[in-house]
Amino acid sequence: MKKLWHTWDRLGLVKQICIGLVVGIILAIAIPSVAKSFVILGSLFVGALKAIAPVLVFFLVMAAIAQHKSGHKTNIKSILVLYLMGTFLAGFIAVIASFMFPVTLTLAAGTEDLSAPGGVVEVLKTLLMSVVDNPVSAIADANYIGILAWAVLLGLALKSAPDTTKTAISNVSDAVTKIVTWVIKLAPFGIMGLVIEAITSSGLSALLGYGKLLAVLVGCMLFVALVVNPIIVYVCIRQNPYPLVFTCLRESGITGFFTRSSAANIPVNMRLCEKLGLNKDTYSVSIPLGGTINMAGAAVTISVLTLAAVHTLGITVDIPTAIMLSVLSAVCACGASGVAGGSLLLIPLAASLFGIPNEIAMQVVGVGFIVGVLQDSCETALNSSTDALFTAAAEFRERRKKEGKIEINHVL
Known part of the structure; x- marks a missing residue:
């Protein structure tokens, strides 16, 4: 048994995940009644990641700021610029694709009980209130805006603390990180359970009626991941960006696709x-x-579904309004994590730009929940992998400036 485990461990996480994925698909199709008993593995895996992630972020950020030495350069400003640029361009690409391949929807009732924010001001207010949330509540509720705010404040307050205190915080941070590595080792089994749950409960038949809408949504996200992001990275590092892009998609995008949770x-x-x-x-x-x-990914979802409602209602859209939608979708996307329901419940904000009433907009949200089986998975994969991609691109850009050139393949 020990020899078998060592052989399994030597395969590497990505190969292990692929094996778990294939086994999950085979079990779900061949013996679904037996396969359902493994669904709990997926729930346990996602639950463990969601549980440890807020604690990890809190201690990592606090320890990093407390031990940060003056004059030690970070690249947060550059990363922020890349984040905002990437989100805007994604929304812009989605607007263009929606005009090239217009989609109409068959709207149905039954979504009136959902509630959406009334305007951008309300979204911003929600984000600001998240900043001043109780720190214990922020960790318990996975409110990452609040977690970041308190971690930064405590880190700054502890900069003048004795080295023993800083060491203790660093040790706790390392311990939590170690727990995370243990949880991630269980990813192949967790993803097997998630795949079984997806196939046995939803399948793909429910998505066939929304094939064109899904094609536009997923196509835009693939274009952003494989064309737009590589161009942005190339501008930063002036080298072939695809080794880095594919590394981030493989190691972050795959788990993001199946967990469907940026927090996890x-x-x-x-x-x-x-x-x-x-x-x-x-x-x-x-x-x-x-x-x-x-x-x-959220900017793509908001733009595509909003314009699908526009085409369905026969509303004429001019170029300035389309550009404004790109900006608005980017702003809404930035507030998506602070609103219950994520990107889908921010569609009414964008729809209001065209005078679409909330009743119709919420029906579009209902359509979004139907295609969410695939849409949300692709959206999370794009969002999450891009976090690591742009963080790496900004740092490699600084190294290139200092050293003249960088050898990315050495670190991949």
Whole structure:
């Protein structure tokens, strides 16, 4: 048994996940009644990641800031610029694709009981209130805006603390990180359970009626992941960006696709950044921050579904309004994690730009929940992998400026 475990351990996490994925598909199709008993593995895996992620972020950020020495450069500003640029471009690409391949919807009733924010001001207010949330409540509720705010404040307050105190905080941070590595080792079994649950409960038949809508949504996200993001990375590092892009998609995007939770994928991105040899002071802040404001997938979802409603109602859209939608979708996407329901419940904000009543907009939200089986998975994969991608791109850009050139393949 011990020899078998060592052989399994030597395969590497990505190969293990692929094996878990294939086994899950085979079990779900061949013997679904037996396969359902393994669904709990997926719930346990996602639950464990969601439970440890807020604690990990809190101690990592606090320890990084407390031990940060004056004059030690981080790349947070550059990363923020990349996050915002990537989110805007994703929304812009989605607007263009929606005009090239217009989609109409068959709207149905039954979504009136959902509630959406009344305007951008309400979204911003929600985010500001999240900042001043009780720190214990923020960790318990996985409110990453609040967690970041308190971790930064405590880190700054502890900068003048004795070295013994800083060492103790660092030791706790390392211990939590170690627990995360244990949880991630269980990813193949967790993803097997998640795949079984998806196939046995939903299947793909429910998505066939929304094939064109899904094609536009997923197509836009793939275009952003494989064309737009690589261009942005190339501008930063002036080298072939695809080795880095594919590394982030493989090691972060795959788990993000199946967990469908940016929060659950934060420890995965932390581990990837460590593997890439990035500055811990930087990525311990940028990764959880990216889970809040780097929402390219959400910008695509908001833009495509809003314009699907526009085409369905026969509303004429001019170019300035389309550009305004790109900006609005980016702003809404940045607030997606602070609103219950994520990106889908922010569609009425964008729809209000075209005078679409809330009753119709909420029916579009209902359609979004139907296609969410695939849409939400792709959205999370894009959002989460881009967090690590842009964090790495910003740091490699600084190294290129200092050293003249960088050898990315050495760290991949």
